Amino acid sequence: MSKLTDRGRVLAASGIAALALTATACNPLATTTSAQAPAPASAPASVPASAPAADGGVKLVAVNTAQLGPIVTDADGRTLYRFDKDTSNPSASNCAGACASKWPPATVQDKVSLNGVSSGLVGTVTRADGTKQLTLNGWPLYRFAGDTAAGQVNGQGVGGTWFASTPLGAKAQDESQGQSQGGNSGYSSGY
Numbered sequence: 001m002s003k004l005t006d007r008g009r010v011l012a013a014s015g016i017a018a019l020a021l022t023a024t025a026c027n028p029l030a031t032t033t034s035a036q037a038p039a040p041a042s043a044p045a046s047v048p049a050s051a052p053a054a055d056g057g058v059k060l061v062a063v064n065t066a067q068l069g070p071i072v073t074d075a076d077g078r079t080l081y082r083f084d085k086d087t088s089n090p091s092a093s094n095c096a097g098a099c100a101s102k103w104p105p106a107t108v109q110d111k112v113s114l115n116g117v118s119s120g121l122v123g124t125v126t127r128a129d130g131t132k133q134l135t136l137n138g139w140p141l142y143r144f145a146g147d148t149a150a151g152q153v154n155g156q157g158v159g160g161t162w163f164a165s166t167p168l169g170a171k172a173q174d175e176s177q178g179q180s181q182g183g184n185s186g187y188s189s190g191y
Helices: 002-025 098-102 175-180
Strands: 032-034 058-065 069-074 081-083 112-115 122-126 132-136 162-164
Parallel strands (some): 058 112
Antiparallel strands (some): 058 069, 081 162, 122 132
């Protein structure tokens, strides 16, 4: 019977440790650092890292789309999004757990290569799990699990809080809506 008691203690201790880790992971507070030299960190297996650039780092690419105008993608052409419930100053991600499964954070371990995106706008925020998430003008960047191929923008406007990011870190707007509302002021078409 003492074996059962010892096994029960081990299981109870394991459960408490798992609960403590879960509670720690739910903390949305994070710190901002430069994207030029983030501390190495590995992304958990359930959260894919951003697409690698040819040099082994991550690449952010500004592209011009017919539907949304200028937006930012990764090296594979996957649209990157921002979340209205996050904050940009200070940078903080408020998407974890099930949210991060549906909206995987764009993480970085090493260098960031840029094409049409200003290096002065790119940074990182440290997530509760220790990974470094890319930010653009302070806004944490994500992918959408519902985008299954390059060029898709299925996450645009989801829940009224998710929007493709422009190269300036602003919310992308549907071109037809933007034109009826006075156009996309502040966006340069030279991307």
